[in-house]
Amino acid sequence: MELIDGKAISQAIKDELKDKVSELKAKGIEGSLAVIQVGNDPASSVYVKNKKKACEYIGIGSVSYELPEDTTEEKLLGIIKELNADTSVIGILVQLPLPAGLSEDRVLNAIDPSKDVDGFHPVNVGKLVIGEDTFVSCTPAGVIELLKRSGVSIQGKHAVVIGRSNIVGKPMALLMLRENATVTVCHSKTADLKAIAKEADILIVAMGKPKFIDADYIKPGAVVIDVGIHRDSENKLCGDVDFDSVAPLASKITPVPGGVGPMTIAMLMANCVKSLLKR
Numbered sequence: 001m002e003l004i005d006g007k008a009i010s011q012a013i014k015d016e017l018k019d020k021v022s023e024l025k026a027k028g029i030e031g032s033l034a035v036i037q038v039g040n041d042p043a044s045s046v047y048v049k050n051k052k053k054a055c056e057y058i059g060i061g062s063v064s065y066e067l068p069e070d071t072t073e074e075k076l077l078g079i080i081k082e083l084n085a086d087t088s089v090i091g092i093l094v095q096l097p098l099p100a101g102l103s104e105d106r107v108l109n110a111i112d113p114s115k116d117v118d119g120f121h122p123v124n125v126g127k128l129v130i131g132e133d134t135f136v137s138c139t140p141a142g143v144i145e146l147l148k149r150s151g152v153s154i155q156g157k158h159a160v161v162i163g164r165s166n167i168v169g170k171p172m173a174l175l176m177l178r179e180n181a182t183v184t185v186c187h188s189k190t191a192d193l194k195a196i197a198k199e200a201d202i203l204i205v206a207m208g209k210p211k212f213i214d215a216d217y218i219k220p221g222a223v224v225i226d227v228g229i230h231r232d233s234e235n236k237l238c239g240d241v242d243f244d245s246v247a248p249l250a251s252k253i254t255p256v257p258g259g260v261g262p263m264t265i266a267m268l269m270a271n272c273v274k275s276l277l278k279r
């Protein structure tokens with residue numbers, strides 16, 4: 001069994017992006033990521049802080065909007081409108097979840113698709129479906145990078161994706177299809193999940209259920225990617241995969257922490273650089 005080191009791979013990506021950003025800067029091409037947080041959910045504050053730190057590392061600017069919990073949708077949409085028009089802004093990110101009463105759909109749909117570095121806008125999702133180059137949701141894009149950079153060949157393999165959320169499962173399945181895998185998508189209504197998972201050459205788990213997938217779901221030699229993030233009863237981070245039981249069977253596996261997690265911000269930075277390159 002080989003561990004897929006998401007920490008090292010994400011660092012390599014950020015270093016490549018840093019070089020690219022300084023090349024672009026020398027040509028006078030620069031810009032900033034606008035990060036909007038509404039309310040002060042502690043987990044969101046940590047994510048926002050890490051995103052700003054990553055911008056600083058690769059050398060792009062970041063402007064942050066820390067708005068009070070009782071911000072109206074009108075006010076938020078007004079800020080997004082201004083940022084859409086601001087040519088110094090290359091990306092707009094609204095940290096989710098939004099407080100109750102604000103429509104995530106209306107807010108995300110208000111972002112100019114050419115600045116949608118999270119890849120959540122329906123226009124960008126649609127482009128992914130028809131195979132056009134676009135901003136892709138960062139976590140599934142990160143999984144593709146993990147596989148490629150760990151020498152896993154995807155073409156012709158049977159990939160099973162467990163989970164069909166708009167942010168992870170669905171774009172993940174589309175990306176694996178784009179890489180010429182044969183893809184099966186499973187969800188909570190799937191009959192005989194075990195039998196299907198056991199057919200996977202590459203098993204990608206994004207179900208939000210701590211340590212749910214054990215050795216009974218694994219074909220010996222499979223590559224196992226664990227997207228889940230949870231705290232277990234001892235307050236230690238764990239994934240959707242029961243690592244200790246699955247690792248001995250897998251050919252390669254991502255740990256939690258240190259697997260998929262660090263890739264999400266690296267791919268957000270990759271989307272920002274993609275936006276810069278379009279200037």
Ligand code: NAP
Nearest residue numbers: 139163164165168187188206207208227228229260261264
């Ligand atoms: P989500 O929106 O809750 O979706 C979970 C998906 O799993 C749903 O499609 C659900 O099916 C399916 N599912 C739930 N129970 C199942 C079962 N028993 N059998 C088969 N399928 C089942 O979650 P998400 O946003 O996609 O996130 C998934 C996990 O990844 C979470 O642990 C989350 O914290 C983590 N995550 C990590 C990162 C990162 O950066 N590493 C980023 C995003 C998310 P239905 O559609 O039928 O309900």
